[in-house]
Amino acid sequence: MKQNTIVKTFLSRFLILILNFGLVIYSTNKWGSEGKGIISLVIADLTLISFFANVFVGSSMSYFAKRYRTEAILPFAYIWAVLMGILIPLIFSFNHASEYLIYLIGLSVSSSLLAANVNLFVGQQNIKMFNLYTALQQIVHIIFILIIVYLVKVNSVTVYFVAQIASLGVLFIASGLQIFRHCNMRRISFSGKVGGKLLDYGWKTQLSAFLQFLNNRLSFYFLEYFKGIVSVGIFSVGIAFSEAIWTVSRSLSVILYSDVVNNKNSNDAIEKTKVSLRISFLITLVFITIMLLIPGQIYSMIFGRDFSKTKEIILFLSPGILAIAVSNIIGYYFAGINKLRILNVKSLIGLIFTIISSFYIIPRWGIRGACIITSVSYCISSGILFWRFYQMTKFRFQDFILSKAEINLLLNKVLKKNRTLK
Template identity: 60%
Template sequence: MKYQLIIQTFISRFLILGLNFGLVIYSTNMWGSEGKGLISIIIANLSIVSFISNIFSGSSTSYFASKFRKEQIVLYAYSWSVFVGCTVPFIFSYSLTKEYTFYLIILSVISSLLSTNINLFIGMKNIKLFNVYTILQLLIQVLFIVVMVYVLGMKKVAVYFIAQIICLFVLFVSSSIQLWQKLIISHLYFSKNIRNDMFNYGWKTQLSSFFQFLNNRLSFFFLEYFRGITSVGVFSVGIAFSEAIWTVSRSLAYVLYSDIINSDNPNHMIAQTKISLKLSFLMTLICIIGMLLIPASFYTMVFGKDFYETKKIILFLSPGILAIAVSNIIGFYFAGMNRLKILNIKSIVGLVFTLLVSFYLIPRWGIIGACIMTSISYCLSSALLLWSFYQLTEFHFYDFWITKNEIRLILQKLKK
């Protein structure tokens, strides 16, 4: 494992963590729990569209970047992104106004096109550009929100989506310029074999991701149905904290994934996975402890009186947060090895549990019931993935603890 890349990725993830917190705090105070709930629902719909787009523009782009001509990969990914982004959002139009349906379409197309470019950087082992563009997606959006609210005087929730659209468009143009400098136009042509391989790999990985997403987001829709949109806004703050913490494990997972798809040494891959596993586990644990040490009154002061349960939400979600931080690493290992069946099984187990338990816990206990259900579901699915990984190797508790030698190497890199 390249410790310099790990350190760069950690730094970028902590910047993202801070930007995520800032955006959550600002949007909650600016538009209240109802506005935050609306944002959460639309972003959830965008995520569903992205799962379909990512059949070609997601991990299949990274996986085949070193196996096929990149020009052919881009051709299929771009075409699919535009088609899906212009058609699938209409499925959700019944629950959104025309204004927000339009925003969803534009966001779907541009975010998928940008995702293609970023995933190609991963496949080309250019983790530095991946980190840069991941940070800029939040940083530029925040800057545009500030300009639109305080300079242009725009106050509606639509500001959030307009800023996001402008941000994604700017980054797509910039990343395309960098990417196409290394591509050859004459190599652009459709290939049936490449299409089939990308589709077969893509739908399997996205099916697993979609099931996991439903596991993550079904509670939003159950809460909206049983308790109203305001409860979604309150609960989404806790989920936002969870996902902000997961940026650490996901960044490590992307570095690991880039190594695995460009390596043919199974023992090396397992060793690198264990290193990523322990780093993810310990850094996530530190983040959770830090959040739980913050007084409950702080969350009320920052987010408003509707969010007095935020610390309790984080507490009940914390076991699941830690479990997903571990499964993110192992999941990318199996994806890099093209062993996708276990990922689908893991996600289905969590989803079935969520569906069975939601109808009992959420109507009775509301937000806390959603937290308990979500956390147990995360732990169940992650335990299955962890057990599958350790069928391939011996289990040791020190796999979750950083050694003195690793600490020394990390400190040396930091000094440099």
């Protein structure tokens, strides 16, 4: 794994981290806890839909990017993205209020189409383009929000969704033009064999991801049912902090996955996994410590009076945040070597715990109970993945400690990058 790639990816993830915080702060102050709750539930639905779309547009695109021609796999991804992006939201509308259905369809189609392109870049080991388009999703989204609010003078919460659809659409077109410059349109084909391979790998990875999503988000729906939409908005800020911190581990995971699927040396893949693991562990620990050192009054001042318990939420979530930061790395390693059963097992066990405990704890303890359930569930599922990984390799405490040489190398790269920017 190239150290320069790791540093560039970390810097891009750090930028996304800042932008995520900025967007959370703006949305909570602009639309309040109720508006933030609506955004959280729509995005939760979008994430759920993405698991169906990602059967073809997700990790299967990365896994088969160098095994088949782009012209043979991309058509499957695009058609599937449009079908799922329309069909699944319509199915959801029978059980959900349809007020935001049109926005959910727009978000589903545009995000899935862009995901196909971005995941193709990962499989081609074009991490530069992956970093660029991942960062631009936040940047362009914010730009469109500001244009709509301050130039068009629209202030409803739907601005968030319209701006996101526009940003995803623009980036899909831009990335698509890059991809098709290197494609022969006359070689576009639909092979049953290729489609079958994409489907077989895709549904297995997405089953694990779907179970993990339910594990991550089920508390939203329990909170809405037992305590109301406002509590969802308050709780979602703590979850937003969690996911912002995970941008580091997720980006390292993508780099690792790109290396592993193209690497025939199993020992080399394991060592790269351990390097990513300790970087993710230590950086996540630093971010959590910083957030816990910030006085609670600062969070209230930034997000508003409704969010006075944000520090307490982060405190209860912090063990789980750290656990997921580690398991993200190991999970992508298993996906890269096509060992998917353990991913399903760990997600299913965590989900069962979440469902059973939520019925008893959330009605009694509310948001605090949701935090405890989420954190414990994260730790259980991550512990199972951690145990399985270290059955395959020797456990060392040094796996979680950066060596002096690695620290110096990272610092030199960062300083060099800063001098270049100046």
